Amino acid sequence: MYAQMVKTGVDHIQSKEEMSPEERAFQDRVDADIKIEPKEWMPEAYRKTLIRQISQHAHSEIIGMQPEGNWITRAPTLERKAILLAKVQDEAGHGLYLYCAAETLGVSRDELLEQLNSGKAKYSSIFNYPTLTWADIGAIGWLVDGAAIMNQVPLQRCSYGPYSRAMVRICKEESFHQRQGYDIMMKLAKGTPEQKAMAQDALNRWWWPSLMMFGPSDAESVHSAQSMRWKIKINSNDELRQKFVDQTVPQAEYLGLTVPDPDLKWNAERGHYDFGAVNWDEFYQVVAGNGPCNRQRLRTRVKAYEEGRWVREAADAYAAKKAARAQVKAA
Amino acid sequence: MTDKKEWPLWEVFIRSQHGLAHRHVGSLHAPDAEMAIMNARDVYTRRNEGVSIWVVKASEIAASSPSEKGPLFDPANSKVYRHPTFYEIPEELGHM
Ligand SMILES: [Fe+2]
Ligand SMILES: [Fe+2]
Numbered sequence A: 001m002y003a004q005m006v007k008t009g010v011d012h013i014q015s016k017e018e019m020s021p022e023e024r025a026f027q028d029r030v031d032a033d034i035k036i037e038p039k040e041w042m043p044e045a046y047r048k049t050l051i052r053q054i055s056q057h058a059h060s061e062i063i064g065m066q067p068e069g070n071w072i073t074r075a076p077t078l079e080r081k082a083i084l085l086a087k088v089q090d091e092a093g094h095g096l097y098l099y100c101a102a103e104t105l106g107v108s109r110d111e112l113l114e115q116l117n118s119g120k121a122k123y124s125s126i127f128n129y130p131t132l133t134w135a136d137i138g139a140i141g142w143l144v145d146g147a148a149i150m151n152q153v154p155l156q157r158c159s160y161g162p163y164s165r166a167m168v169r170i171c172k173e174e175s176f177h178q179r180q181g182y183d184i185m186m187k188l189a190k191g192t193p194e195q196k197a198m199a200q201d202a203l204n205r206w207w208w209p210s211l212m213m214f215g216p217s218d219a220e221s222v223h224s225a226q227s228m229r230w231k232i233k234i235n236s237n238d239e240l241r242q243k244f245v246d247q248t249v250p251q252a253e254y255l256g257l258t259v260p261d262p263d264l265k266w267n268a269e270r271g272h273y274d275f276g277a278v279n280w281d282e283f284y285q286v287v288a289g290n291g292p293c294n295r296q297r298l299r300t301r302v303k304a305y306e307e308g309r310w311v312r313e314a315a316d317a318y319a320a321k322k323a324a325r326a327q328v329k330a331a
Numbered sequence B: 001m002t003d004k005k006e007w008p009l010w011e012v013f014i015r016s017q018h019g020l021a022h023r024h025v026g027s028l029h030a031p032d033a034e035m036a037i038m039n040a041r042d043v044y045t046r047r048n049e050g051v052s053i054w055v056v057k058a059s060e061i062a063a064s065s066p067s068e069k070g071p072l073f074d075p076a077n078s079k080v081y082r083h084p085t086f087y088e089i090p091e092e093l094g095h096m
Helices: A022-033 A044-063 A063-070 A080-101 A109-117 A133-157 A160-189 A193-212 A221-231 A237-254 A279-288 A296-308 A310-331 B033-044 B066-076
Strands: A264-268 A272-275 B007-015 B023-029 B052-057
Touching: A022 A063, A044 A063, A044 A080, A044 A109, A044 A133, A044 A160, A044 A221, A044 A296, A063 A080, A063 A109, A063 A133, A063 B023, A080 A160, A109 A264, A109 A296, A133 A160, A133 A237, A160 A193, A160 A237, A160 B023, A193 A237, A193 A279, A237 A272, A279 A296, A296 A310, B007 B033, B023 B033, B033 B052
Parallel strands: none
Antiparallel strands: A264 A272, B007 B023, B007 B052
């Protein structure tokens, strides 16, 4: 998802007998759906895993501004431009909600930004694909935000209070994102043959990377099992991917577009769509830094940070001057 | 690569439209209170969520300790007579 393949640092799931009294009390609270709040006792592995997961999620929101930001200056109408600006600004907001949730676990904002800017931190594979046409903006809102919603809605119930509250805020804003994307797709699908072809081309390019967003199957993963026990992961990757396919295929049909998967077929027995195999080699390549835009995304991010330095320094100088003046007045 | 000095952390409280009390919504970093309010407007009220913002430096907040939760709140546990349901009022009196 926005946080794909988060490691927990554990090698097996502890039984209640193996746990220390503190660990057992903690797990009992999680089992009883009592939220864990900052400064309360928590296992070190829970804290570290959450920092990893929340910061990956935050970095994804921040990097995720780039593919869409690419089209702000070229949006087809002033209205579309205003909408896209608002959407991209929301994503910045999501990043900020999540960074502040991560900070409650004892990591500093600077450390998190350093991890992002140095290329050490991971963010979702999906944002390493290019936005070649205006239809890609439609496809991102519809598919990418759609996939994100699928993951974020259950996370509103996660065990860590600040993360859960950030998710509630984010989910409230996401549905606008998905609807504006689908709205773009509807317009193009009902447009000229060229416009419809553009929409189809965007679907062709974004479909499989969107399915990859959920991450490889984690049915056997001890990390996922542990995260689910801690209730910082609610559904398995395969479960969410299936849900996404089931929900999205009818929406593609409504647009009169074809999902680029020859194996896609309704399975009446299962009550779900069957779909073809995801190319996980491509996914691992993108995660390893070899996607079409990895280098560009990081370069843009670092450049924005460097070029913003004088603004931060000016704000600092102004704050220091005002504080000094206030001191003189008080004296 | 990152700046040496981190801006202080501010906790943000927003009064929503409905005339309720200010409520904690999250935090942010800013060099001073004025900027913290401007940033809070952009981060936490993009959809008219508020009519008033408070910001306070996180380092200025004193908090009760989670480990003392028991002793701190125990005294209220035994005082059931503070709740209206403690008292039985004859039904024929109607609502009270
Ligand atoms: Fe988002
Ligand atoms: Fe979004």
